Every structure is written in C-alpha cells, then in structure tokens.
Amino acid sequence: MHDAQRARRRSSAGRQVRLAAGATLLATVAVACGGGGGGEEAGGGAAPAQIPELTDDELTLSFIWFEWPPAQALEDFANAEYTKERPNVTIEVNTVPNANWRDAMFTQFAARQTDFDIPILDSQHIGEAVTNGNILDLTDFVEENIEVDAYDPYLLAAYGQYPQAETGQRDEDASLYGLPLLGDTWTMVYRKDLIGEEPPQTWDEMIDVAAQCQADNPGVSGLAFHQSNGSDAAAVTYNTVNGVYGGNLWDSGEGQIEGVINDDAGQKAMDVLVNEMKPLTALGSGNWFIDEVNAAVAQGQACIAFQWIAASGGLLDPEQSTLGTTREEISEVLGFAPLPSQETDFVPLGGMGMHVSAYAPEERQAEALNFMAWFLQEDIQKKWAAAGGVPSRTDALQSPEFLDGAPYNQVYADSVSRMRDMWNVPVYAQLIDIENTNVNAALNGAKDPAQALDDIAEQQQSVLDSSGGLD
Template sequence: MRYPKRIRRLSVPRRTAQLATAAMLVATTMAACGQDDGADSSAPKAPATIPELTKDPLTLSFIWFDWPPAHALEDFANAEYAKERPNVTIKVNTVPNANWHDAMFTQFAAHKTDFDIPILDSQHIGEAVTNGNILDITDFVKKNIDVKAYNPYLLAAYGQFPQAETGKRDENASMYGLPLLGDTWTMIYRKDLIGDKPPQTWDQMISVAEKCQADHPGVSGLAFHQANGSDAAAVTYNTVNGVYGGNLWNAKERKIEGVLNDAAGQEAMDVLVNKMKPLTAKGSGNWFIDEVNATVAQGKACIAFNWIAASGGLLDPKQSTLGTTREQILDKLGFATLPSQKTNLVPLGGMGMHVSAYSSKANQAEALNFIKWFERADIQKKWAAAGGVPSRTDALASPEFLDAGPFNQVYADSVPRMRDMWNVPEYARLVDIENTNVNAALNGAKEPEDALDDIAKEQQGVLDSGSGKGGGGL
C-alpha cells in the first residue's frame, strides 16, 4: 500500500490517546471478560435520518491502534471532509496495538468515552453490542448506504452481529458498523532469491523457503507473526489451520474442543511448529508486524507474511537495504496471495467504524454524517488513492486502488477467500488463550499437541461458562 510520504514507515511511533488510566486498572478485567453487569443488554438505536448538524467548531475523535493507516486516516479526513464540513476537525487518537482493546472497553465500561468513533476489530463487535456500547445503525444503513455496492461478507464482518457463517451475510441481522479498512495477509517473497513465480501450495512454500535458507546463509527461510500479544500468534495458527482444512469451532453448537484439535488441527500445529518455525530467525519468537517488516527490509528473509495495510513502508528506500529506489526494491520483492493447500482460505483483517453510545448527540450526528460521507463511491476511491484499503466493490476494482500499490491486487483477489475468527462477546478471552499457547509451542515451552489440546479445553471452558448472548458466530 502506498501511504502519503509523511506517514510511510515501518516503525510505529509512540503517539498515544489520552486515557483514563485509573479507570483502566479498575475496569480492565471486566472489559476483557466481555461482561459489564451495569451495561444495557442491547445497543441503543441510531436515527435513520442524520439529525441537524452543528455549525459550531467540533472535534470528531476516533480511537485506533498506532500504525500507518491511522495517520493516513487523520490526514485524509482533515483534507477531504473539511471541504464539506469546515467547522469539523478529525482527531485519530492512537494507542499501542497490545492496548487497543482495553483502551476502548475500559472507557465503555465507565459509560464515558473521549472518542466518538471507535474502530473495532471485527471480533470486538459482539462484546460491544452485548454491553450496549455502540449504536445500532440498522435503520441508518437502510436509508443511507447502498449495501449492494459491497461484498456481502465484508458488510457482515465489519458491522453485523450476530454473524452468519464465514463468507455469508444475514440481511435480516442488525448492523452496528460499516467498513473502514479492509485487510488480509500477503506473501512477500524475494524474486532475486527464489524466482519470479511464487509458491502455489503451502507445502511447496515450505520447501522453497528451506532451500532458500540453505542456499543463502544469514537469510531465514520464513518470517511471520509469533508474538503473545494482540492476535499475532493466533492469526498465524488460524491461517495454517485453515489452509490444512481445519476449523476453529462449530459455531452452531458453540463447540471448540474436539473441533479445533481434530486431526486437521493437529496437522496444522505440527506444520507450524516443526516445519515452519525452524525456518525463522533466532529470536523471532515474539515478532509481530514491525519485526517482520524490518527483517524483510533488511534483506534477511526469503518469504514473509504480513498484513497488506502494514506493508507500505517496505517500498520506502529510506527504510530498505534492497534498493535506493522503489523500482529497485520491486525488482527484488514480490507480493502474492497466500498459497493454498487443502483449502484456499486466508485471514480476514481490517476494521469497521462504529458510533460510541456515550458521545454527545451532536458528536453522534457528526459521526453518522462522516460515515455516510466516507462510504460514498467517490470518497472510497480517494481513500484508496491516499493509501487506504476500501471495501466497496467499485473502489476495489478501480485504478485508484489497484495502481496504488503492488499488493492491492492481492487484496482484491483475496476477498472471496477470507475467513474470520469467532465473533462473540468472549472473543478477548479466547484470543488470549490461543496467543499464549501457540506462542509457547513456537518457543519450545509446550509440545505442539499439548498446546492445541490446552487451547481447545480452555476456550471451551470460556464458552461453556459464558452467557452465550449473541449466539451465532463465524
């Protein structure tokens, strides 16, 4: 992805949102569990028609984690939205990725937010809806948004709750958000080391990486996310699980144990730990987005996997040892969709925009107006040209998007292949269990089979002990 020059980077700056730190210490456990006994049981409804907007100066605040798209959004919105609403200033507050969930849900638990538009991961929606933290925008969407302009699954993933099965949308389900940024993994490969043609199967990819590592001392065969934080290690395992034919759970029966750790799941864990991990660099057991990008930019990986929305800095000569120009770097780096194996599934990334239930009426009205404006066809194409990953089908097929970066075609081709995690109120606890155990297996602290069995048992315990509100899932 191509970002404006000022924000094209590999490293993450340390600009942070202003948070109620004392409240965080009190409320984090409650928020992480997806339960707030004092919260409403359902989300309040937004009006179908946008209320009259104020003419007074107004700051519309977002909250997101600290990465290039967050800064791209602030720059883009202040440049473009101001043309229609010159009295409005857009502020995108950012926090470290590891603190993103708690930074939002701590304030939700206090029923007071210093943000108007929380940018939620797709799996956060169930928790926010169950606790009444965000507005139900179903009527607003029906009146203001052309839902036929989107791939149905993208609408479901970034706004619907409860969700239907992966890849489907229930048109009768309520909507709580709309897409902001689409994303998935891209395979990044060294054309000068392995050739112009990327591996087509996962097994072939491992074989090619193994040979490349043997042929080029000092260069690791693979680089991928392994950290016990955010959803890093969990997404990596879930991706391998998907391509080897596994399932994360049986959503209808809310059953994880015996599904995640079946034969396909165990094969995926064996591949990840015993075949992929030996091809990574020493000390990579806690790598995430920045570390993978850095090793690619330094020419120290044959094949890597990273989120498309975080890959723009790889083309910056100031941050790369692979060339002094963008063109020289692209002579060595290739970007491709993920290899398939038993299936061709890829991870769904990206996030949606939502409206805080605790913002003032004036700010809620402005938030709805911003969302309507942002989802327009012309604005989505401008967002694509500015470095964003749009979700409208017409924007995804536009030259503004496809010509903006060498990995944008990868995203467009990957949309039909996407699979998300569990979209349930218990998500935060489920992903923590998986991150901890997958990371332990990758770092040799647990046997792969034991780690997967522990994940399945502990996650099942969370589902069995929860209220089950929201049902459904992916």
C-alpha cells in the first residue's frame, strides 16, 4: 500500500497544496499536545517532554514547503528511511510556489485549522507563528530528546528560538519552537575556464573579474544573481551586499531601522549593487530568482553567479547543462566557493526549520515529534546528507557523506560561522515586502537607488513602530 501511495505521489510532479481560503475554513481547533486550544488569544501550547504513544493505524504525516528540489528529496528520503521504523506512516511534502509559501501556511493558521502537520518555516516566520499561537513550544521535548550539543548554537537559535538572539548567539533560557531541517547559504559559482581556478577573494575583486570576463566573452554576462520582487529574492541580495560592506539592517536592541540601514555603509552597498553589479547582468534579468540563475549558469551565460547551495544540485546535471556531458566534465568547468569578503565576511543565513502545527490532530502531532527525534539522529543526518540534504548537525556537516557529496558542500561547512540573518519579528512579512519592492525598483531603474534605500528605512521603521517595536 505504501509503495502504491508513493507511486501515485511521484506521478503528480509539480503538485501544489491548495491555498486554504480563510472564508471557507471554520475556526475549528484541534487540541494540541499539552494544550493548543480555542479562542483568538489561545497559545499554541507546549509539546510533551516525552513522545506520546504512537498509533499503529495507517497515517499520513503531511509537511508544507515550497517548490524546489529539496522538497522532493525530503519526501523520497523520508519514505525510504522513516518507514523502516514506522511502516504504517506515509510522508507527504506538499508544495506551493515560493511566492505563495508564507500565505499558504498563515491563511490556514488564521483559520485555526491546517491540513498540514509540520510547517516548514523560514527563520523569520517564527515570530509571527509564535505570537499567534500557531506552533507548539518544543522546549521540553528538545531537552529530553535532542542532542543540542551536536549543533552549532546559532543554528538552533536561527531555526527555532523565539525571541531570537544576535547572529552567532543562542539564549539557552529562551524557548525553542522548531528544529533544523535544512541548512543553507549562498555559494559563489564561477567559470573556471573563463576566470581561472582561483576564485576572487574580495567583493571588489569579484566585480572587477566579472567585468573583465564579460568584456572578454561576448554573449556571457559577468554576473547572475537574484533580483526578483517575489519572496525575499531582491532583499536577500541587497542584505548580502550590505553585510559585506560593513552595513547593518537595524539596531535590534533599540528597534531602530531608519538611520541604520541607510547610513553611509548601507548607501555604499546600494550603490555597488545597482551601479556596479547590475550593469554586469543579462538584459531582462530584473526579475530573476533561483530557476533563472541556475538556467543562466547551466547554459553558459554567466561568468559568476550567486545561488543558494540547496538549489545548486541541478547545475551538475548533464541533462540540464550545456557545460558538459557528465557530472565530472561540468565540475571541470564550474567552481564553487564561499562568498568573497570585503569590510566584513557575512553571508546570508538560509535554510529552514520544522515545526508542529498547533491545530494538527493529537496522533499526528505525536508522529511529528517522533519524526523530528528520528531525523536529527547522527546516522540519519548523515544519510540525509548522502541523499542530497544539507544537515545542521556538526558531526554530519564534517562527515565524508556530506563533504564528499558535492563540490559546494564544503562551502556550506566553511560558511556556518559567517552567517547573518534578518529581522526576526512578527511583522517580518511586511518588512520584507517593503525591501523587496524598493530594491527591485532600484535594480530595474524605476527608482533612484539612494531614494529607494531611504524609502525602505522610513517605511520599515513605520511598520516596526506601529507594531509595538520588538514585541
């Protein structure tokens, strides 16, 4: 039965989970383990410290994520491995387009009824989900079931803690509402045959090398990077450049954005992005995101590109590339390196955590907790790495299963200590929309870059202030 179910699942590639409309969902609340409960002010409740008794009945454990290769990889991996322990369980990873990901989850959260058990949240979504009581508090469960010392403290904080700490820090007294599922950051992808074996070491050098490569190779653009107004694409690009030129997105202690993101360093970063990097991109690239950057690299149309590591697997696929007929041939042409540094060496934190819906039935909440405890074991994390996942356990990150799995995996292992996240506040969705819209407008020539940055600062500060600041 499970094989048949999985076959049916795999035959429907490109499936999308429905966007549940709040108007059609009743505010019916499934009682959470430890007390999720009804009413507008109800909290998500706390998961029990010990995993409850699991059912022997047939059960489908449902995730929600966005459409990209790791989603299918997770479903295939879990159905191959988790069912060895729990043969009565089928794993479904339902997906939506990236731009709809947040709304697909929070529309159902608002109705207090979800058709998913494990929402995969971006790190910045956690504050909104916690303050609305949408996910379970996992603190006691983590203490009893998870080897926290096996993780970089910042990764535990980034994918589960709320309120969240500064980059590189974890407050051990703070609550955890999620656990790492997939780590990620950007890698610099470069054409070894066009710019040489050694990648540029500074951002300024990278721009110079890209400009020379573009001049020397007609029809090939110097750079390819995310510019889209969808999801967090353009904002992450600006935030990355802001970081390496010594800027800050805000003063998190004071809740101050205006005068911080648009200070001299912030303006320098915007100038570099719009006036130095943008001219090195292809015509029509103003709305590029993951797929478009991958296509440009695979088709030999970019000298240097920036991409999420977890989205880079297709770059080595001969069926998707014109750079070689085998994985080995493509690897001779493409190099993968950590991002260059400049004033600092910050890189963007990517990846996501897994959480438990406060509205899932009790038996599926119990199964979700069991899955998390299973998934985060050392041997399973190494198997996940071998299957193409990006683990967060330090021992798995340093294992041959991960480091030898792909040429960009070492990049991730080397980049963990450099990661910087965005604001982790309940109004994140509004802040990111403001930044995406304005950065995209600046990149596409619809707004003066300096004015775009000032508008970001003013509008974001207004949202943060009207929301009560950091609360």
